[in-house]
Amino acid sequence: MRRLSDAAYRIEGQKMFQILARAQELEREGKEIIHFEIGDPDFDTPSNIVDACSDALKNGKTHYTASSGMREFKEIAAEVTEKSRKFKPDLNQILVTPGANVQIFYAIACVANPGEEIIIPDPSFVSYNSIIRFLGCKPVKVPLKEENEFRMSPKDVEKAITDKTRMIIINSPHNPSGAVMSEEELAEIYEIAKKHDVYLLSDEIYARMIYEDSETKFFSPSIFDKCKERVLVVNGFSKSYAMTGWRIGTVMGPENLIEKMGLLLETTTSCVSPFLQLACIEALRGSQEPIAEMMKEFRRRRDFIVEKLNSLPKVHCVEPKGAFYVLLNIKNLGLSSEEFTDLMLEKAGVATCPGVYFGESGEGYVRFCYANSMENIEKGIERIRRIMDQKWESH
Numbered sequence: 183m184r185r186l187s188d189a190a191y192r193i194e195g196q197k198m199f200q201i202l203a204r205a206q207e208l209e210r211e212g213k214e215i216i217h218f219e220i221g222d223p224d225f226d227t228p229s230n231i232v233d234a235c236s237d238a239l240k241n242g243k244t245h246y247t248a249s250s251g252m253r254e255f256k257e258i259a260a261e262v263t264e265k266s267r268k269f270k271p272d273l274n275q276i277l278v279t280p281g282a283n284v285q286i287f288y289a290i291a292c293v294a295n296p297g298e299e300i301i302i303p304d305p306s307f308v309s310y311n312s313i314i315r316f317l318g319c320k321p322v323k324v325p326l327k328e329e330n331e332f333r334m335s336p337k338d339v340e341k342a343i344t345d346k347t348r349m350i351i352i353n354s355p356h357n358p359s360g361a362v363m364s365e366e367e368l369a370e371i372y373e374i375a376k377k378h379d380v381y382l383l384s385d386e387i388y389a390r391m392i393y394e395d396s397e398t399k400f401f402s403p404s405i406f407d408k409c410k411e412r413v414l415v416v417n418g419f420s421k422s423y424a425m426t427g428w429r430i431g432t433v434m435g436p437e438n439l440i441e442k443m444g445l446l447l448e449t450t451t452s453c454v455s456p457f458l459q460l461a462c463i464e465a466l467r468g469s470q471e472p473i474a475e476m477m478k479e480f481r482r483r484r485d486f487i488v489e490k491l492n493s494l495p496k497v498h499c500v501e502p503k504g505a506f507y508v509l510l511n512i513k514n515l516g517l518s519s520e521e522f523t524d525l526m527l528e529k530a531g532v533a534t535c536p537g538v539y540f541g542e543s544g545e546g547y548v549r550f551c552y553a554n555s556m557e558n559i560e561k562g563i564e565r566i567r568r569i570m571d572q573k574w575e576s577h
């Protein structure tokens with residue numbers, strides 16, 4: 183076989199898709215699988231959004247459009263930012279992209295040279311590590327601790343800074359733990375980024391998915407510089423609007439960086455389909471009631487799955503404050519996270535994701551995505567309980 187580029191051998195992809203593939207293979211063999219492995223809401227995209235898309239298609243909105251995004255879409259995105267984040271970005275600080283994932287790629291490609299360092303949480307969304315390594319940069323991992331409910335510690339971030347650091351990536355609410363950082367912690371991390379003059383990429387894809395209480399509130403560090411100096415906000419419609427398959431998002435940041443990221447998009451992708459952008463205008467302008475309903479349901483499921491998981495023997499979990507993930511601590515079982523995941527998929531028909539996929543500090547944990555019905559959550563965990571009882575009854 184002919185050799186590929188060095189970079190090609192560094193691509194890792196998103197291994198949870200391999201678990202999904204195996205689960206689907208088992209389903210084809212006739213097994214009933216309960217899915218907790220992929221972060222995909224089980225709700226349909228709200229119908230007003232689907233209708234707006236279909237109207238746009240019927241009305242001929244099927245051609246190239248401005249590569250950085252339609253003006254009307256950026257205007258409404260800026261207005262929504264003013265409501266949610268208390269500042270109104272200029273339109274040339276906004277770029278419309280096919281999903282949020284690629285925003286991370288564009289941003290790092292435009293900010294860091296090979297050999298330079300990007301600080302990321304560990305565990306974290308798998309693409310951070312994969313993109314950084316693909317681009318020949320170095321991921322510097324800040325371990326998240328269960329004692330700190332998996333919130334990234336500003337002190338640990340500061341310790342990780344070197345003269346090669348170009349960017350700090352934060353993600354609140356966090357995948358895979360559901361942790362939500364406090365305003366004070368985020369402010370401290372912003373100050374660290376400012377002091378060391380590095381970019382701060384705030385991945386806010388789960389911004390609307392917070393289980394608010396007296397201590398848990400959404401906060402974006404973008405408020406400090408209005409995305410004019412160093413903060414980049416990664417965002418998209420996948421999770422909060424149940425639109426993972428649509429592939430659309432918006433990223434906001436300093437104008438000169440957004441311009442270069444836009445040229446990269448223009449070079450590789452040309453533009454995002456106009457019918458998708460028109461659908462997203464409706465998503466932002468139309469009723470937000472379906473989103474509130476989904477969040478109500480996710481909160482019920484969060485409470486239920488946490489109670490259920492904590493009732494299993496020898497394992498436990500911290501209550502997540504956002505997103506739709508929970509990390510189960512399996513350190514007392516004497517199995518690696520991949521062994522646990524394989525066992526439960528093959529023997530219990532329950533698909534989950536090993537924590538180690540998200541980084542070394544994720545070992546000893548298994549991620550459950552509770553974008554599944556209460557009935558399936560109950561059934562899935564009872565199946566896990568049965569396997570655990572058989573395997574560890576003599577212990």
Ligand SMILES: Cc1ncc(COP(=O)(O)O)c(C=O)c1O
Binds near residue numbers: 281357385
């Ligand atoms: C933290 C985080 N950022 C970004 C993404 C990518 O989202 P999108 O589907 O919009 O590309 C995901 C998807 O799982 C995620 O968990």
